[in-house]
Amino acid sequence: MEAVRLHTVDPGKRAVTRALRYGLFVSVALAAVLLALLAVASGNDRLLEQHYGTLLWLNVAVGVALLVFAIELARRLWQRWRSGLFGTRLMARLAFAFTLMTLVPTLLIYLVAVQFLARSVESWYDVPMERALESGIALGRASIDAQLGDLQSKARAVAAELADAPPNQWPAILNRLRERAGAQEALIVTGSGRIVIASGGGLAQLVPDLPGAQALRRARASGGFAEAEPADAANEARGLKLRVILPIPHTGGPLGDDQRLLQLVQPVAPSLAENAEAVQQGWRDYQALALSRIGLKRLFRITMTVTLLLTVFSAISASFLLAGWLTGPLSMLAAGTRAVAEGDFRPVKDYTGRDELGVLTQSFNAMTRQLDEARALVERNQQELERANARLASVLANLTAGVIVLDESFVVSLANVGAETILEADAEDLVGRPLSELPRLGEAADTLHEAFTELDEDHAAWQRQIPFRRDALPPSDAGRDAGASQTLLVRGARLPSPQSGWIIVFDDVSDVVTAQRAVAWSEVARRLAHEIKNPLTPIQLAAERMHLKLADKLPPSEAEMLVRGTQTIVNQVGALKLMVDEFRDYARLPAARLAPLDLNALVQEVLQLYGPQEAAGQLRAELAPALPAILGDAPQLRQVIHNLVKNALEATERQATRSIEVATESVRRGQAVAGVRLVVRDDGPGFTPGLVSRVFEPYVTTKPKGTGLGLAIVRKIVEEHGARIEAGNRTDDAGAIRGAAVNLLFTKLAKSEDNCGAHTTLDTDGSPAAEPVRPAKT
Amino acid sequence: MKRRTAIAALSTAALLAWMPATRAAADTIEPLRATLEPSADGEAWVLSADFAVSLNAALEDAVNRGVPLYFLVEFELLRSRWYWWDERTALATQTHRLSYHALTRQYRVLLNGVAQNHATLAEALEAMSRLRAWRVMPRDRVRSGTSYDAWLRMRLDTQQLPKPFQITAITDRDWNPQSEWKRFAFTP
Numbered sequence: 001m002e003a004v005r006l007h008t009v010d011p012g013k014r015a016v017t018r019a020l021r022y023g024l025f026v027s028v029a030l031a032a033v034l035l036a037l038l039a040v041a042s043g044n045d046r047l048l049e050q051h052y053g054t055l056l057w058l059n060v061a062v063g064v065a066l067l068v069f070a071i072e073l074a075r076r077l078w079q080r081w082r083s084g085l086f087g088t089r090l091m092a093r094l095a096f097a098f099t100l101m102t103l104v105p106t107l108l109i110y111l112v113a114v115q116f117l118a119r120s121v122e123s124w125y126d127v128p129m130e131r132a133l134e135s136g137i138a139l140g141r142a143s144i145d146a147q148l149g150d151l152q153s154k155a156r157a158v159a160a161e162l163a164d165a166p167p168n169q170w171p172a173i174l175n176r177l178r179e180r181a182g183a184q185e186a187l188i189v190t191g192s193g194r195i196v197i198a199s200g201g202g203l204a205q206l207v208p209d210l211p212g213a214q215a216l217r218r219a220r221a222s223g224g225f226a227e228a229e230p231a232d233a234a235n236e237a238r239g240l241k242l243r244v245i246l247p248i249p250h251t252g253g254p255l256g257d258d259q260r261l262l263q264l265v266q267p268v269a270p271s272l273a274e275n276a277e278a279v280q281q282g283w284r285d286y287q288a289l290a291l292s293r294i295g296l297k298r299l300f301r302i303t304m305t306v307t308l309l310l311t312v313f314s315a316i317s318a319s320f321l322l323a324g325w326l327t328g329p330l331s332m333l334a335a336g337t338r339a340v341a342e343g344d345f346r347p348v349k350d351y352t353g354r355d356e357l358g359v360l361t362q363s364f365n366a367m368t369r370q371l372d373e374a375r376a377l378v379e380r381n382q383q384e385l386e387r388a389n390a391r392l393a394s395v396l397a398n399l400t401a402g403v404i405v406l407d408e409s410f411v412v413s414l415a416n417v418g419a420e421t422i423l424e425a426d427a428e429d430l431v432g433r434p435l436s437e438l439p440r441l442g443e444a445a446d447t448l449h450e451a452f453t454e455l456d457e458d459h460a461a462w463q464r465q466i467p468f469r470r471d472a473l474p475p476s477d478a479g480r481d482a483g484a485s486q487t488l489l490v491r492g493a494r495l496p497s498p499q500s501g502w503i504i505v506f507d508d509v510s511d512v513v514t515a516q517r518a519v520a521w522s523e524v525a526r527r528l529a530h531e532i533k534n535p536l537t538p539i540q541l542a543a544e545r546m547h548l549k550l551a552d553k554l555p556p557s558e559a560e561m562l563v564r565g566t567q568t569i570v571n572q573v574g575a576l577k578l579m580v581d582e583f584r585d586y587a588r589l590p591a592a593r594l595a596p597l598d599l600n601a602l603v604q605e606v607l608q609l610y611g612p613q614e615a616a617g618q619l620r621a622e623l624a625p626a627l628p629a630i631l632g633d634a635p636q637l638r639q640v641i642h643n644l645v646k647n648a649l650e651a652t653e654r655q656a657t658r659s660i661e662v663a664t665e666s667v668r669r670g671q672a673v674a675g676v677r678l679v680v681r682d683d684g685p686g687f688t689p690g691l692v693s694r695v696f697e698p699y700v701t702t703k704p705k706g707t708g709l710g711l712a713i714v715r716k717i718v719e720e721h722g723a724r725i726e727a728g729n730r731t732d733d734a735g736a737i738r739g740a741a742v743n744l745l746f747t748k749l750a751k752s753e754d755n756c757g758a759h760t761t762l763d764t765d766g767s768p769a770a771e772p773v774r775p776a777k778t
Numbered sequence: 779m780k781r782r783t784a785i786a787a788l789s790t791a792a793l794l795a796w797m798p799a800t801r802a803a804a805d806t807i808e809p810l811r812a813t814l815e816p817s818a819d820g821e822a823w824v825l826s827a828d829f830a831v832s833l834n835a836a837l838e839d840a841v842n843r844g845v846p847l848y849f850l851v852e853f854e855l856l857r858s859r860w861y862w863w864d865e866r867t868a869l870a871t872q873t874h875r876l877s878y879h880a881l882t883r884q885y886r887v888l889l890n891g892v893a894q895n896h897a898t899l900a901e902a903l904e905a906m907s908r909l910r911a912w913r914v915m916p917r918d919r920v921r922s923g924t925s926y927d928a929w930l931r932m933r934l935d936t937q938q939l940p941k942p943f944q945i946t947a948i949t950d951r952d953w954n955p956q957s958e959w960k961r962f963a964f965t966p
Contacts, residue, residue, distance in 0.1 A: 052941060053948055140881050212894070228882045229895055240881070280881050284844030291843050292942030299942055 020069065024317045027065050031310040034059045038303055059306045066313030073320040086334035087327040094326055098319030103312055110308045117300045125290050133283040140276030144228045147268060148242050152226045154181040155244040155264045162188075162262060163249040174199045183264040184241075185209060188248070191220060191259040209265050211245055219245035219261055231267055239273040242266050329357040333364055345372035402506035405495070410435040410449065410502065422488070422506050444488075451492055452502055461493035465509070486510040518716060521698050525583035533580045536573050543569035582709050586698065589713065592633035592720040596750030599664050599676055600627050602634060606641040607662065613649065622663040629750040630676050636717045643710045644680040644742055651684035651702070651740065659683050667745065675747040683739035686729035695727050714742075722748045806832050807932050809960035814914070814928060822913040823920070823966075825853060825870075829932050829957065831907040833899070836952045837934075841885075841899065845943070846877040848935040849906060853914050855964065856927045867926060868915035873935065874906045920966045928964045931957045 038055050077095065080088040158177045165173055170188060178186035178199045185200040187208050193216050198208040211219070219225035225245040231238045248260045267273070289296075336348035347365035396403055402419030404412055415423075415430040423430065425439050436445045444466045451462045466488050489507040494500070547566035551559050600623045613619040645662065652658035660682045667675040687695060687702070694700050696715040701708035711727070718725045723746040730738045812827035831849075833841065841847060855868040875888040884895040885902035896902040920926060933956030936947035947953040 052944055056948070137880050141883070144881060214894075214896075227884075227895075229884070230879070230882075230893075276881050280844075280879070283880060287843030288840075288845050288940055291840055291845060292940060292946070295942035295944075295946035298946065 024069050027062055028314045031062045031314055034062055035307055035310060063309045070313050070316040087331040091323045091327040094323035095319045098322055099316050102315035106311050110304055114301055114304055118297050121293050121297050133286055136279035137283050140279055143272055148226050148228060151242050151244050151264055151266055155246050159246045159248050159262045171197050183266045185265040187263040189261050211263050215245055239270055240268040336364055340368055404504045406435060406502040408501055422508060455494055463491045465489050487513050522587035526587035529580045529584040536577055540570055540573040586709050586713050589716055592636055594631040596629040597632050597634050598629055602637055603641060603662055606638055618658050619660045622661055624665040627664055627666055627676055628673050630746045631748040631750055632721055640714050640717050643714050647710060648680055648682035652682050675745050678744040681741045686737040686740045718744060806834055806955045807957040809930055809957050812930050812962055814964050821917055823915050825912045825914045827909040827930060829907040831903045834952050841878050844878055846875055848938040849874040849932055850935040851932045854929040868919055870914040876902060922966045926964045928962050930960045
């Protein structure tokens with residue numbers, strides 16, 4: 001199975017993306033290195049001292065980068081918070097806690113360190129130290145000044161002696177004078193700095209130490225120059241030397257205005273020079289420190305601040321990372337939980353850690369797997385149940401028996417197609433209605449109810465035959481009394497718990513009952529015919545013989561009586577024979593051989609036999625065009641039509657005018673042709689009220705000479721054809737009887753494509769009743 | 779709303795306090811004049827220039843307390859090219875070291891290993907501000923008839939200050955005096 005990658009957390013929208021994480025790591029590492037360098041540079045490393053500024057700026061740059069990272073992380077956290085992403089609260093809390101944990105101690109250390117440094121830097125400087133150094137400098141100056149004064153007076157003495165001597169003797173006496181004065185070097189220069197005579201100087205010093213132009217100028221201008229200066233111009237630390245320049249007093253003579261200057265140079269005693277130099281160096285360092293203490297404090301402060309900021313930003317970023325790392329598996333689990341809630345049982349991606357979170361993830365995955373299996377099992381069971389239900393439903397639907405399930409309070413909770421047919425209502429109408437309100441049941445409902453209440457533990461079921469009126473059948477021309485009774489076999493039982501209730505099964509046994517009755521009748525007729533017909537011929541023969549033998553031997557009066565008697569016997573036997581033949585016909589009616597046939601043609605063929613009546617306008621046919629062919633046995637149906645027409649003619653025999661109609665039409669149910677109807681109507685006296693329901697039973701007749709078998713045979717044939725027959729009276733608006741009508745409905749149609757041609761419109765429920773009752777012709 | 783404004787104000791203040799204070803200071807070094815001419819021996823081009831150099835109070839104090847200051851004179855010769863950046867024909871620098879010798883109370887200016895002592899700071903600055911016969915490039919470096927741009931300036935070399943002053947120099951313009959670049963046309 002494929003693992004769920006956090007579907008709610010888009011990898012691109014995660015709190016810490018990979019790029020950001022690496023950037024953070026690099027920044028923190030860089031910050032650490034730079035901080036170390038800065039710390040070294042803050043010390044007294046000569047190499048890094050030059051790059052201190054650069055380092056500082058680099059640190060600041062890294063600090064800004066970290067700040068940007070921290071702000072970006074905080075922004076992302078805020079966004080996640082706003083969008084209500086799971087785990088954000090915990091993440092924010094953790095990040096906040098971590099940040100606080102590092103921030104507070106760092107800040108404390110920072111503040112203390114800054115304070116401490118400022119104090120200690122200040123404490124380096126104290127007034128006594130400074131005064132001591134100043135005094136040392138002053139002391140050095142004083143001793144140098146004293147030596148300088150000494151040299152100056154010596155120089156003055158030398159100059160005075162030189163002035164006394166003539167210049168050409170100067171080279172001779174200068175050396176002497178220099179040695180007496182104790183100077184290292186003596187020099188006589190012209191006013192422009194050219195050497196006249198030089199004396200002394202170390203062996204190493206080939207070039208005499210010439211006075212600078214400035215010194216000469218000052219000596220000429222102010223009558224003397226005395227100064228201490230470094231022994232080595234390039235290096236101040238090499239001791240000091242004293243230089244005195246004096247003009248040699250002008251004594252007049254050949255020199256004219258060309259002035260001569262005497263310069264004496266003497267090094268300061270090395271011990272004095274070194275000590276003075278050391279004092280000066282100390283003073284200089286001290287002064288530099290004193291001057292730079294603001295800068296120094298600032299240096300420390302900036303270094304500390306940069307360190308603080310780097311630390312804090314790193315800590316914030318690290319805390320975000322840490323929080324994300326901790327809450328990541330939780331978000332994953334949350335996503336998994338949501339997925340499970342939505343029915344997605346894929347396992348979440350395994351968190352690879354070996355800690356409790358990893359165990360949690362694995363347990364979660366195990367749980368989802370079990371849930372998935374359980375759900376699959378439930379689904380399988382459900383499917384099986386549904387299949388069983390569907391099977392049951394189809395069994396119920398294909399059952400001709402009606403099945404009705406009632407709940408505890410006798411309200412219908414289920415009804416099958418058979419029940420719909422029998423009760424002639426849709427299942428939707430039936431379900432939810434109490435038993436007593438079901439259509440067509442009428443008083444039968446009470447009977448059923450009663451039967452149910454009589455059930456006890458010993459009798460779990462009952463069975464009854466209930467007749468009920470078929471009043472929902474179309475009244476058609478037959479009128480209101482034309483209801484036929486239907487016999488139902490009803491069984492009832494209590495349903496087993498837990499869904500306790502009742503079940504009723506109806507079986508329409510009226511056809512069976514009718515068929516049984518018909519079979520019984522034909523059996524009676526056959527035997528009767530056999531038993532009666534056998535003695536009839538001997539009776540007739542005996543009567544005729546009696547007439548033949550005795551007619552001539554009796555006196556005329558008796559002979560006449562004999563003739564009448566035998567004639568009566570013969571006539572009655574003939575009538576009896578006819579009747580017996582009819583019985584036999586009824587009993588021996590062969591099974592119908594169904595074949596497609598055109599009912600219209602058959603009707604016309606039969607009516608040809610009644611040419612005179614038809615010609616007289618007493619009989620007419622109303623045949624619907626394009627009538628679909630039906631399946632029927634032509635000779636039997638011919639007899640049916642013949643019987644019906646004959647009945648109608650006989651019923652109207654005594655009327656002056658009569659009108660008999662034979663009509664055909666096709667019956668539609670929706671668009672499809674459902675059957676063909678044949679109606680025979682007359683305007684005779686109609687059926688008597690008591691006769692209507694029994695008119696098709698044998699031996700029921702209104703005619704003086706009828707056997708009562710005509711309509712019985714008709715019904716038998718009609719039933720063989722699977723058709724329906726009804727007889728009834730036609731009434732006018734006032735309810736007066738206007739004649740009789742017999743209605744036949746053939747529903748077995750030939751399977752032919754021509755059978756869609758009929759256009760007679762019918763009522764929509766498709767019941768055979770279609771013809772409105774019209775006043776009969778007079 | 780109030781709190782947010784307060785936070786914004788605070789952060790702005792912090793930013794301002796942290797940023798280097800950029801105080802406008804009057805220029806204490808200014809190039810006055812400069813000429814470029816062939817040397818006496820004809821082998822090189824020599825530069826003569828005059829600057830007006832004066833130290834502000836902070837720097838003067840520093841000098842008087844013995845802190846040596848290094849002044850850097852930079853010279854650049856550029857030939858403009860229409861198709862590319864300017865070509866740098868010559869580059870020369872010169873460092874003056876100005877220091878105070880407390881024992882002898884002298885100001886010393888050291889240039890190319892030659893020291894000059896001056897009794898006063900003004901004299902020392904005066905000596906430093908006059909540049910004479912500085913051999914900036916060989917004679918054949920430039921082609922005659924071509925016009926060049928010469929650039930010259932003098933500034934305090936803060937890199938050579940003691941470290942604490944470097945920090946000060948970063949944040950304090952008083953400690954970072956430098957002249958504008960003086961540009962003059964040169965056509966040998």
